[in-house]
Amino acid sequence: MTDLVSMSLMARAEALMPGGVNSPVRAFAAVGGGPVFILRGRGARIVGADGTEYLDYVGSWGPAILGHAHPAVVEAVQRAAADGLSFGAPTALEVEIAELLQERYPSLEMLRCVSSGTEATMSALRVARGFTGRDAIVKFEGAYHGHADPLLVRAGSGSATFGVPDSAGVPLGMVAATATIPYNDVAALRNLFAREGQRIAAVIVEPVAGNMGVVPPAPGFLAAIVESCRKHGALSIFDEVMTGSRVGLGGAQGLFGITPDLTCLGKVIGGGLPLAVYGGRRDVMSRVAPLGPVYQAGTLAGNPVAVSAGLATLRALDQEAYAVLEARGAALQEGLTRALRDHRTVGTVQRVGSMLTLFFSAGPIRSWTDAEGADRGRFASFHQALLARGVYWPPSQFEAAFISVAHSTDDIALTIAAANEALRG
């Protein structure tokens, strides 16, 4: 289902952009019906091209944690823009956000602003390889860290697999040193380190997986990563592009009390504008140019308008905001779980804070192997039924839904009612 205005816009878009979109998931391929083109957003709601209003659970895939067009963020952006959009020179704003992020993420002894999560993870891997002098990196099946070549490797087959590209155009050589192992599998991690530890530069992990749907870390999993890296002279990288300032003031590392060597941030910290960060141990980050031999650069890195949006967003995120996010998330999880039970539908709702996924699978979902068994067809019809009832849910079974501070208790109740109708079929 989509509206006629979006359909006509899509016809024009498809003539000019691959799939009519600027990022694949937006095409609604996994749920069918074609995308809704968005006119504007305010608070917890977005308005489609034909004027239809939707309760938004995509939130720009995480950044809109305060809701859309938050007055303080809009005002900060307008004020910054009036002074010039970009200078390619240092500004006080970059110092302010670096200091604020270091307060919230003590592991960020030194950091660098970039313009996307992909840039952050790509750069973190490069500095890890430069610092250790090693090439091998380890990621987990079902995790997504942006589209840099070394990270586009196919999900493994249960044991560690090196170097199978997951995209055309990625030379075998670019992924030959990238191993994938199952998420939450400490034994597989330890076995890989026992075999290859001397050549592993880094392990990169989503400390709460969001890109296979929400999969929390099993007890001891994150600690095992940090400990194995330390034992073998590798670096642990927490990709907190999604979880950073989403699952708590200090991200997943603050929530779980685990300190990685390097951290990547994005999404929320830019408040909807292109801003991301990588950083961590001072001895590691001191290898980055111009201080050291690891090169990384960016025309718009630390852009004053994007930084202003990020500062306004982060300053509005206090413990009270996280208490609201936790309460809304818990209420939605409880309501959706009850709806599945009342309609005798096989499914499970997994959540950390204000990011959650309803899997059409019995659960628990602990890894990609568990997640990929979910009923995608059932998800697609559920998504379409929600959309028809004014609820804009992420258009893939393997994504997280995001709640904002602007979602009211009534909005949560409305969503649960729509879910009950959608499950009733």
Ligand code: KE4
């Ligand atoms: P960007 O390059 O899209 O800013 O960030 C890449 C990235 C890195 N790390 C994690 C944990 C991420 O979730 C992402 C991007 N997330 C997707 C949503 N699953 C962005 C949506 C999209 O690709 O359009």
